[in-house]
Amino acid sequence: MIEKNLKNFNIAQICNSGQCFRMTQISENTYSIIANDKYLELTQVENVCTFSCNEEELENFWKQYFDLDTDYMVYINQINPKDTYLISAAELGAGIRILQQDLWEMIVSFLISQQNNIVRIRRCIQNICEKYGERKVNFKGEIYYAFPKPEALAGLDEDALKECNLGYRSKYVVRTAGCFANGQTSLQQISQMNYPEAREELLKLFGVGEKVADCICLFALHHLQAFPIDTHIKQALEKHYKKGFPKRRYRGFEGVLQQYIFYYELVKG
DNA sequence: CGCCAGGGGAGCT
């Protein structure tokens, strides 16, 4: 157990910000998080966060996962004071972090996300993990499942994942898994590319369009200039930024602001 | 039962 005093960190907001699908509230102040093959429980009371792992794992994994070394006030303080909408959004979601999640897991998660709602996306991913992921035991002796590697999904019948509730998205996942399993595309290479290169490479994948590519760039590769535009963001931009969102002003961290807007619309809307 | 929406995308023009 490690205790940390964290500013601009709110696990509840992170959990509900729609960027991660394997994070669950398990009691009033405690959340469970499964990432890669790791299981964590995090309890937050005010600014005090208690991590269930040891110091080494916190330093080597979760610190990067939660982006703990970044001061998000640096982003928030650059918001135009006259932009009352964005100021309000950032104020409400000030505890959000842009997570650095597993690339393959994000590719699959956002392939599934299209024409889908968050509750179902979570269930789809849970189903896939239970059926094809490695079975693990957490520190409490409970069973959880790691996210299956591409190799575990490649070669399946293209409709096999309909059993996991993916519907017509099944073939997107199976075919994409094949591309990585047979070496046609490389997760390692994509993770080393800059934003435009990575985006272009991701767009080649079957089932990946601009919105999904940007979500992957933002939530896995930590390219903060990615600005995913889904139906909700589109509506918000049309309403509050008739002349267009001032991307130039916020060059390099547009994605952080996108998350504040997304969360604001999710909570308020 | 029909209808439609839920964090788009492919395949056209």
Added chain:
DNA sequence: AGCTCCCCTGGC
């Protein structure tokens, strides 16, 4: 860039 159509599940 803009337009169809695609196509799965759950809620009403």
